[in-house]
Amino acid sequence: MRGDLRAIDQHGQPSVTRAEPYYLPSGDEVALFEQCHARRLAVMLKGPTGCGKTRFLEHMAWRLQCPLVTISCHDDLTASDLIGRFLIRHDGTIWQDGPLTRAVREGAICYLDEVVEARQDTVVVLHPLTDYRRMLPIDKTGETIEAAAGFQLVVSYNPGYQHLLKDLKPSTRQRFVALDFEFPAGDREAAIIEREGGADRATARALVSLGHRLRGLRDRGLAEVPSTRLLIAAARLISSGISVRQACYSAVISPLSDDESLVGAMRDLVDATFV
Structure with a gap:
């Protein structure tokens, strides 16, 4: 019997631990994802809204015993929102990691939900994490973080909802192994x-x-x-x-x-x- 899933939202707050998220497989997607995780491959979940992509990932994080960091993408999402920023406090300036940086340090699965909603200049910061380098450069601090063991980048993508001005560049798409989802039979x-x-x-x-x-x-x-x-x-x-x-x-x-x-x-x- 596996343990509970520790989920973390994009503000770094852990959610209440819970038991296995229910998911009914339709094919070999579970085995495929497990192999991608073991081989440190980034994954793209493709399919229509509400077909079970997010639930599948929650289930896989539970199976693999990995923390899950979820980021909801939108037009105003910046690279700083993902990586982090300096904060001014009464006692000085401090650096605060963003959710992507926390996931890289902790070896968590980082899930960008509806990644195509994010701006292209924001998506580009993901590239060094999706190939053999598996590293995250932080220009503002001069630090380069190597991804901890267990880190995996996962994005969701709804092909039927996109149009010419909102789509992933081929240079981004080809960095992911794609798992196709449809509504269940x-x-x-x-x-x-x-x-x-x-x-x-x-x-x-x-x-x-x-x-x-x-x-x-x-x-x-x-x-x-x-x-x-x-x-x-x-x-x-x-x-x-x-x-x-x-x-x-x-x-x-x-x-x-x-x-x-x-x-x-x-x-x-x-x-x-x-x-």
């Missing part, structure tokens, strides 16, 4: 919804059927199709006593679109699924 997705959403099997299967129907609306202008995450949210509402239709309207339909015609079509699919 029907039986697996139903098992996940039943386990995570607390729903009975019939409800879980019906939610999967609804999800498949709604995903067919992508060609009709639906920017994002319903994720497994949304279906789990609906299952949790249903298991708490909310009516099936209201749970689906609130947890699945409304977050997807404000377009009246699309919302109407999706509500019709809910009514057709739960007769």
Whole structure:
């Protein structure tokens, strides 16, 4: 029996330790990741929003007994936010490591969620950590840190959500081993919804059927199709006593679109699924 996972957020605060994060494999992704970790290879998790990329990584950090540092990427994320900065205090100026630097020193897995949202000049600082050098230069202090044993860089990437002005450069992409994720197959997705959403099997299967129907609306202008995450949210509402239709309207339909015609079509699919 393995121990608890020690997770650390981007502000350096440890979260409450917890038991094994539930993850249901769909192929050989677990073995592939373990080999990448053993061989110090950076990994890119590719797949649509809400398909299980983050949960997979939490599960792998637990299996490997590695601290996990998670950084949510956004347009304003700077290199200093990752590496660190000098802080002025009443007793002088001190250097404070950023989350990436802490992960490098501690031998943690550093996870950049939706890395394409970060600016290109920020992403470039990752390059020396993704090849044979495995080092992090800190220009402001003149220090160069060699990555501790166990350090691994992992990023997530949603190819279907990107456009010409927001994508990873080929020089960055080719520094990672890519693991491709999709929404789980029907039986697996139903098992996940039943386990995570607390729903009975019939409800879980019906939610999967609804999800498949709604995903067919992508060609009709639906920017994002319903994720497994949304279906789990609906299952949790249903298991708490909310009516099936209201749970689906609130947890699945409304977050997807404000377009009246699309919302109407999706509500019709809910009514057709739960007769």
